[in-house]
Amino acid sequence: MARVRKTVTIRDVAEDAGVSLQTVSRVVNGGPNVRPQLRDKVRASIDRLGYVPSLAAQRMSGSRSYIILAINDRERTLADWRARLGTDWVDQMLLGGILTCSQHGYRMMVELVDTHSDHVERELGAALSALQPDGVILTPPHSENRLITQLLAERNIPFARIGSNAPGPGIPLTMGDESAAHLATARLIELGHRRIAMIAGPPQYSLSGWRIDGWKRAMDEAGLPHDGLLEVGDFGYASGTRAARALLDRHADLTAIIGSSDQMTLAALEVARDRGLAVPHDLSLISFDNTPIVRFSQPPLTAVDQPIAETVSRAVEQLIARGPDGDDDAVIEVAAGLVERSSTAPPPVEAPAQAHAHAPSRA
Numbered sequence: 584m585a586r587v588r589k590t591v592t593i594r595d596v597a598e599d600a601g602v603s604l605q606t607v608s609r610v611v612n613g614g615p616n617v618r619p620q621l622r623d624k625v626r627a628s629i630d631r632l633g634y635v636p637s638l639a640a641q642r643m644s645g646s647r648s649y650i651i652l653a654i655n656d657r658e659r660t661l662a663d664w665r666a667r668l669g670t671d672w673v674d675q676m677l678l679g680g681i682l683t684c685s686q687h688g689y690r691m692m693v694e695l696v697d698t699h700s701d702h703v704e705r706e707l708g709a710a711l712s713a714l715q716p717d718g719v720i721l722t723p724p725h726s727e728n729r730l731i732t733q734l735l736a737e738r739n740i741p742f743a744r745i746g747s748n749a750p751g752p753g754i755p756l757t758m759g760d761e762s763a764a765h766l767a768t769a770r771l772i773e774l775g776h777r778r779i780a781m782i783a784g785p786p787q788y789s790l791s792g793w794r795i796d797g798w799k800r801a802m803d804e805a806g807l808p809h810d811g812l813l814e815v816g817d818f819g820y821a822s823g824t825r826a827a828r829a830l831l832d833r834h835a836d837l838t839a840i841i842g843s844s845d846q847m848t849l850a851a852l853e854v855a856r857d858r859g860l861a862v863p864h865d866l867s868l869i870s871f872d873n874t875p876i877v878r879f880s881q882p883p884l885t886a887v888d889q890p891i892a893e894t895v896s897r898a899v900e901q902l903i904a905r906g907p908d909g910d911d912d913a914v915i916e917v918a919a920g921l922v923e924r925s926s927t928a929p930p931p932v933e934a935p936a937q938a939h940a941h942a943p944s945r946a
Contacts, residue, residue, distance in 0.1 A: 591634045600628040611688070612647070649689045651899055652716035653680055654707065654725050657695035668846065669876035672722075672891060679892030680720065683899040689717070691899070696725065703730045711738060718742060718902030720895060721753070723788050741905060743898035746790050748914045754901050756915045758894055760790040763887045763919035764797030767841050767869045770921060772805045775929045776839040776867060780812040782826040782851065784843040791815075794843055794871070812837075816847045823847025827854040838930035839867040845874045848884055852926070863928035873922055882925035890917045 597607045602625060609617050610625040617625075628634075653676060663670045673693070680691040694710045696703060711719075711734075723746035725731050735742045736752040743754040764781075771779050781798045784791035795813065802809040814829050816822030823842060827850060831837060842848030848870035852862055860866045862882060870877055873886035894917045901915070 591632045593634070595632055596625065596628045596634050599632060600625045647717050648715045650714055650716045651680065651684055651689055651691050651718045651720065651902060652710065652714055653691060653693045653720040653722070653895070654696050654731070655693060655722050656725060657697045660695055669874055670845070670872070671874050672872075675889075675891035676720075676722070676895050679895035680899055683896040687899075687903050689899070689903065692716070696731075698724055698728065703728065704734060707731060707734060711735075711740065716740065718899075720898045720902070721745065721747075723747070723790065726753075727787075727789060741902050743902055745894055745898060746788065748789070754898065754905065754915065756894055756898055756901075756917065757790070757793075758889050758891070759916050759918040760793040761797040761800075762916075763871070763921070764794040764841065765801045766797075766919075766921050767887055768798045768801035769804075770923075771839045771841075771867060771869065771927065772801060772807070774867070774927065777807055777930075778812070778834060778837045779807070779809075779839040779841065780814070780830045780834065780837055781809075782823055782830070782840060782842045782847050783813060783815050785815065785817050791843060798841060816843070818844040818846060820846045820850045823850030824854055827851035831855075831858060831860075837866070839869070839927075841869045841871075843871050845870045845872040845877050845884070845886065848886075849877070849880060852880060852884070863926050865931055867928055867930070868926040869921075870926075878924070880926075885924045885927040886922050888920045888922050890919055893917050 593604060593607050593611070597604050600607065602621060606617060606621060607625055609615070610622050655673060655676070660673060677691070677693070684691040692714060696706045696710070719735055719740055719742040721731060721742055721744050726744035726747040727749060732742070732744070732751060732753055741754075742752075743756055745756050746758070748755045748757055768779055779798075779802065781795065783795050786792065799809055811833060812830070814826035816826045823844070823846060826847065827840065830840065831854065840848070840851050842851055848868055851868055855862050855866045862868055868884060870884045870886040871889065873888040877884035877886050897915055897917060
């Protein structure tokens with residue numbers, strides 16, 4: 584007959600360390616007024632016995648729940664999961680959040696909430712009441728939804744706003760979108776490109792505007808025109824197809840496109856292939872996101888690497904450190920990087936105008 588493993592309790596730790604239950608509780612929950620020697624003794628007993636404090640026990644010890652709640656957009660998240668598109672936003676969010684939470688004795692939980700105004704208050708209110716989180720991480724577009732930020736502020740729950748630098752409550756964090764778009768554009772200019780287009784994301788995301796600003800700034804600095812070289816998509820593949828076709832129809836001398844998502848840039852790659860354009864010989868492409876799929880396209884895409892895990896990790900650290908009365912004025916920026924692969928190269932000696940004008944295009 585198999586032996587049932589005994590659950591280690593806080594009382595076992597207290598007896599092993601020769602201290603009171605209150606002392607163990609203060610050590611577990613980072614409380615004050617514990618001598619360093621006693622703290623070390625209790626931690627040694629915790630490690631030796633393999634004690635893991637339950638959320639219920641932690642909640643009983645004080646007002647904290649030791650839960651950080653991350654809110655993600657339901658519609659877009661479920662659509663990506665069901666389509667199995669290879670996006671890894673949630674994976675990276677969990678990577679950064681779970682590891683950092685565990686280092687501080689916290690748990691991270693994720694809730695999917697609709698952006699529609701008639702759902703937000705009900706759904707988020709129910710989650711907040713059930714979980715009583717010590718902090719909330721908002722991702723775009725929730726990070727700029729006033730119904731959400733107002734509800735959190737009214738309940739005095741600390742929260743971080745990823746992808747938002749607008750004034751107001753909450754800790755604002757960005758991933759250097761403006762600088763990253765400038766970096767990508769400047770790299771193409773350095774390679775010799777002069778006609779560089781952009782497929783931007785939807786305007787309800789502030790980061791879409793920041794990326795446009797970075798692209799325009801790099802073009803202006805090089806004395807290059809950008810009028811008519813911008814199309815807007817919704818981050819999805821179909822919108823990237825429409826945008827790439829419009830740009831190539833309008834500009835026969837186009838030699839580079841920056842896409843504001845991997846899906847839109849992969850669509851541009853397919854449009855180029857349909858028109859007989861070789862990437863990167865005839866057309867260079869740079870993407871945003873750097874999800875796993877772009878490493879396996881043909882050719883692999885050069886991409887702006889979004890530091891999602893690091894940004895969420897910073898958000899967790901700030902929420903735990905600041906509490907409800909922290910100073911939320913300073914914007915925290917986590918810089919993105921550029922990963923160069925095989926989709927970028929110097930432009931052709933002569934822009935492939937003939938190929939653009941006469942190559943057949945699939946509907």
